[in-house]
Amino acid sequence: MRIGQGFDVHQFTEDRPCIIGGIVIPFNKGLLGHSDADVLLHTIADALLGAIGEGDIGKHFPDTDPTYKDADSTKLLTHVWHLVQAKGYHLVNLDCTVMAQLPKLSPYIDAIRKNIGGILGVTVDQVNVKATTTEKLGFVGREEGIAAQAVVLIEKES
Numbered sequence: 001m002r003i004g005q006g007f008d009v010h011q012f013t014e015d016r017p018c019i020i021g022g023i024v025i026p027f028n029k030g031l032l033g034h035s036d037a038d039v040l041l042h043t044i045a046d047a048l049l050g051a052i053g054e055g056d057i058g059k060h061f062p063d064t065d066p067t068y069k070d071a072d073s074t075k076l077l078t079h080v081w082h083l084v085q086a087k088g089y090h091l092v093n094l095d096c097t098v099m100a101q102l103p104k105l106s107p108y109i110d111a112i113r114k115n116i117g118g119i120l121g122v123t124v125d126q127v128n129v130k131a132t133t134t135e136k137l138g139f140v141g142r143e144e145g146i147a148a149q150a151v152v153l154i155e156k157e158s
Helices: 039-051 073-086 106-120
Strands: 002-013 018-020 023-025 089-099 127-132 145-156
Touching: 002 039, 023 106, 039 073, 039 089, 039 106, 039 145, 073 089, 073 106, 089 106, 106 127
Parallel strands: 089 127
Antiparallel strands: 002 145, 018 023, 089 145
């Protein structure tokens, strides 16, 4: 068994959709980034890459490469998941926390979990997603952006 953890932050920007966990969240701002800036899928990708000892998302999808400009993070996570599977691992479970003062994510948590489970080919009970505010503290509390963290447990196929 191997454990990986991930963390990511993206600031808000105008004129972009707010995509979290592969789901478009209705909100008046989106997240700034080279790709579609899906803070949660980036975090999960980093956790998986860490678990297999393959660096981080920036190593695999550098923001200096125009190939990844506005890239769909679902495709990036799918690529990472194939790397995990190629090393002979399957997912035991994934636990994520999204830190956002706004938008409120509770109405979208089930859809996000189902989407992530679909990307990773696992059941929804293997994917946990929580959302929290920071009680108006820090950059999240000032509504400047969103942060996410994830912990993943993978196991070698027997």
